[in-house]
Amino acid sequence: MLRIDNLTKRYKTGDTALKSVDLEIPRGQVLALIGPSGAGKSTLIRCVNRLVEPTEGKVSLDGLELTTLGTGELRRARRRMGMIFQEYALVERLSVMENVLSGRLGYVSFWRSFTRRFPQEDVTEAYRLLERVGLDHMADKRADELSGGQRQRVGICRALIQDPALLLVDEPTASLDPKTSRQIMRLICELCAERDLAAIINIHDVLLAQMFARRIVGLQLGEIVYDGDPDGLTADKLTLIYGEEDWEATIEKVDDEDDESSVEAELEAAL
């Protein structure tokens, strides 16, 4: 469904963030993108919806070539790609509802969005999504009154109300505690399964990646050095991605249970 061919990004400073990356993601697949800081994970997903302009290469979504689109077409294409951010990226002075509805901006006219008169279907869908993530009672709170986990849930609703085919997820758990991190990851994966969504999840926590994603791609200095299932991620492979380190503790398989003991185990493993 999403095809990335020979994608290269060089910044004006001369840094090459991506070196001819090829990647193909079928419908409904959740893919975790791991790698050290500066490996180009963020750049890769931002090149997909062109928040960062790629230098070379092609990105196509369902056969539609994204890299050559004009502004209007790009906006229409962006509606099909929901994005979830590390620091939640909610507009803090808007209410939760306005933040969720901002996911529909690509569909409604300026005047409607300006007067906040969104179509009733959108509002109904927004309430449904908020209910799904357990926040429907918070709809009229201001976004900066929410806790980290709650904000990230609102961020997820904003991405989903776009009715996307693909989710681009940028370090969804980096600002969250271990337990909330797992809840958020589980929520994203469940929602992807419910709606048959593909997702690229940037994540630096290898353990979480192994736990939730069915496919792992390792990025190092802008190049893909690992592409396979979570079980194949051995100490050697991790060394290849991150460099020399004792990986035994990380690889240790942890049950996907939400009880306190497993969180503690994970905490210990992380330490």
Add this chain to the structure above:
Amino acid sequence: MSENSAFTRGWKRPPLIASPWLRWGLLIGGMVYLVLAFGTLDVNWDRVSAGLPRAQRFLGSFFPPDFTSRWEDIYIGIFESLWMTVVSTVVGIAVSIPVGLGAARNLSSRPVYLFCRGVLAVSRTFPEIILALFAVKLFGFGPFAGIIALSIATIGFYGKLLAEDIEDMDPVQAEAIKSTGASWLQWLNYSVQPQVMPRMIGLGLYRLDINFRESAVVGIVGGGGIGATLLTSFDRYEFDSAAAILLVIIGIVMLVEYSSGYIRQWVQ
């Protein structure tokens, strides 16, 4: 090194500027400047001493000030100053919004940025009174010239601060709205506006305050407002009326400042 010497060492506060050359140079330079500056002050001491009783009379005229004998003029002048303030603030801010958007580096393209920055720099350079001087030459005497001068000054002030505020906003929130496929106007409305609005409302009120104070001045060169009345009363040495006008100005400025504090808290 014997231990004793450590105890007998004196201590002096280290000088502010480490290099002795620079330190003494600045000191001597400063002294020379002051001598020259005072030397060229050209004070006409006779005139100053003649002024002392007048100063006394002026101060005395505050107790009590005379609101009544020129009340008609004061009322008309203050009222004119007030509506000039309102119009020039509204017009100035309305114009400065597009200019400010254009002058924000993260919003506009290079040529637009340079053009808008240029506009802001030009409108900021000259004091209101010089702008008023030229406006009076172009538009004739009266409040319209004053309004033009105050509006131009407002554009320079408000546009620059707006542009800086937009440049300082959180780029991730802006990116998030962009990634939903929002159009440029929607993007402004949903990510830029909420971020800059509270501060800009505060600055708008502050500018209202400044414009009122300045509107009292443009009248001196014929730009309307209370300034002309004040000039007349000084020229006629009617200090008690002048005192009344000054007290009214101070009162209104205090009122505006006080209420804008409340409004600012309310929009936070």
Add this chain to the structure above:
Amino acid sequence: MSAKQQGELKVWQRRTPIQHWLNWAGWFIAVAIFVYCWQLVSDKTVWMFVWDAPSQASDMASRMVPPKWSYMSSLWRPVWDTINIATLGTMMAVVMAFPVAFLAARNTTPSVRFVRPVALFIIVSSRSINSLLWALMLVSIIGPGILAGVIAIGLRSIGFCAKLLYEAIEEIDESQVEAIVATGASGTQILNFGIVPQILPAFAGISVFRWDINIRESTVLGLVGAGGIGLQLNASINTVSWTQVSVILLVILATVIVSEWVSARVRHAII
């Protein structure tokens, strides 16, 4: 809240109906005030002059070029005077603002009930009256000349400097003061060792900032006879010597730019 149930549908509006109407009423009143004020402007304006203004402006501009550079030689003295007015005026203001600020700051004032209001009133009256009005007053009292300009700038700047300074004093770190008090220091010693070191950078920054503003303001004091380059500007405009006016404007521009540069450099060095 603004969500309400309508049969099956959950409707969302940004504001409750009452807020909605208050919002409209607020805008209506604001627009009405503006229209009313505009009406007053319109009554007092000879629109014929306004429509004629563009041609007047171009006429004026054409008469301003080329600037009469030879006039520069008689401008050096006024520029020197302008700078002196600003510098001496700032010095005067700073010296007087220092005690006023200590009397106005909540944590250093000898009496919150009696002394503080007096200090605040000094600050407000100094700030609300423009330096040009102060100059007008002083020229009428002690006669035209540079001295009137210096005092006018000084009186106007007391309020500004004292306001910023007392805000800085109120924000000082109390624990440092406490530490000095604990040593058994006297009142002035506390001031000298506990408070002054903390506000000195702010104090220097404020002085330089105000000096920069004062350069701008002292360029126009001549319009009311208080010395400086404004005198020449007024005279040249009255005698319609437009080529001299353009030289003066350029000189003012240069002075302002240089003073801005100097103040930025000095502030940078201090902070």
